[in-house]
Amino acid sequence: GMILAQSLARLGTESAFTVLARAQALAAGGRDIVNLGIGQPDFPTPPHIVEAGVRALRDGHHGYTPANGIPALREAVAADLHARHGAEVDPGCVVVVPGGKPTMFFAGLMFGEPGAEIMYPDPGFPIYKSVIDYSGARAVPYPLHEETGFAFDAEAVLARITPATRLIILNSPANPTGGVTPREEVDRLVAGLADHPQVAVLSDEIYSRMLYGGRDHVSLLQYPEIRDRLILLDGWSKTYAMTGWRLGYAVWPESLVPHVTRLCINDHSCVNAAAQHAGIAALTGPQDAVDGMMRAFDARRRVIVSRLNALPGVRCTDPGGAFYAFANIQGTGMSAGEAQDRFLEEAGVAAIAGTSFGVEGAGFLRFSYANSIEAIEEAMTRIGALL
Numbered sequence: 001g002m003i004l005a006q007s008l009a010r011l012g013t014e015s016a017f018t019v020l021a022r023a024q025a026l027a028a029g030g031r032d033i034v035n036l037g038i039g040q041p042d043f044p045t046p047p048h049i050v051e052a053g054v055r056a057l058r059d060g061h062h063g064y065t066p067a068n069g070i071p072a073l074r075e076a077v078a079a080d081l082h083a084r085h086g087a088e089v090d091p092g093c094v095v096v097v098p099g100g101k102p103t104m105f106f107a108g109l110m111f112g113e114p115g116a117e118i119m120y121p122d123p124g125f126p127i128y129k130s131v132i133d134y135s136g137a138r139a140v141p142y143p144l145h146e147e148t149g150f151a152f153d154a155e156a157v158l159a160r161i162t163p164a165t166r167l168i169i170l171n172s173p174a175n176p177t178g179g180v181t182p183r184e185e186v187d188r189l190v191a192g193l194a195d196h197p198q199v200a201v202l203s204d205e206i207y208s209r210m211l212y213g214g215r216d217h218v219s220l221l222q223y224p225e226i227r228d229r230l231i232l233l234d235g236w237s238k239t240y241a242m243t244g245w246r247l248g249y250a251v252w253p254e255s256l257v258p259h260v261t262r263l264c265i266n267d268h269s270c271v272n273a274a275a276q277h278a279g280i281a282a283l284t285g286p287q288d289a290v291d292g293m294m295r296a297f298d299a300r301r302r303v304i305v306s307r308l309n310a311l312p313g314v315r316c317t318d319p320g321g322a323f324y325a326f327a328n329i330q331g332t333g334m335s336a337g338e339a340q341d342r343f344l345e346e347a348g349v350a351a352i353a354g355t356s357f358g359v360e361g362a363g364f365l366r367f368s369y370a371n372s373i374e375a376i377e378e379a380m381t382r383i384g385a386l387l
């Protein structure tokens, strides 16, 4: 038979897609499934953005664009980052890629190899550990705790740095917990990194527009002392409800731009031209649709957190951002995997076992509240009956 590379065995996956497939199979068989599993906005892309994509196709934008993205799009990204974070960004350091994930993959390939260490949050987005493992580097988790609202602890991160550490992955607001790291903690981390000039930072800020309760987003772009080793990841998928368009970007240190551009040329040549034009419209057009979606997420957040806390054996800390509630289900006597399976098979509610996001996720279940209030209420009623 065929002989495959051993590295393939190290590549992980995202269980949200497996649970989605099972939920869809049950639904196709006639079951009424409430899906609080998948992490994508349930809203359509705002119409003026769709229109810009369609217009780009009609206007003949059918060919390759520059590998790092259309200049007008990279300029719009730089202007947006300046407006939102007060940071000066050179459009030449913005590299547009097909979604949020390619930046993780490319950073993993750029820094990771046997002998190197890369740090990642646990619980965290599963693709971080997957790409680190794939690169051959040692994946070093730093734990996030319920008691601190799943914010990272700068001391815990700094304490895990060794001479082999090359990259630290940060994510706030976070998947799967909705945790938001306060500014003092980021200040402490950046101050500590002064002693480790070889360590780069990948800050995944894909949920930077999704903060609640008057919280402000703290961007790593606001720390000039680490700009020469910061990779800032953001994109359109969550903010503009554009997960299927495959559009994202990162701001790279100037020294790394030629390397990531070569990775783009080797991998995908450039991002779909029409999607890039839609991306310009998203950033430069009216933002009221985004504001409306964020208000809806906030209302849903309040409903799901109070309903979860009213379930027997369940408690849930207040998530400050993103659209996830990470509920502690230890009091139900079920493991995370068992709860995931029983909620789906017996109650028709899709949610994701916390263990899909790391060892620290044992005893937790991630609920995405990117669904209607009615669906959330129905899911909570069904789980209440099951419990």
Ligand code: PLP
Residues within 6 Å of the ligand: 039, 098, 099, 100, 101, 102, 125, 171, 174, 175, 204, 206, 235, 237, 243, 247, 248
């Ligand atoms: N980063 C985090 C923390 C995410 O939760 C996700 C999607 O779930 C992504 C990045 C990937 O986004 P995209 O679909 O744009 O690749």
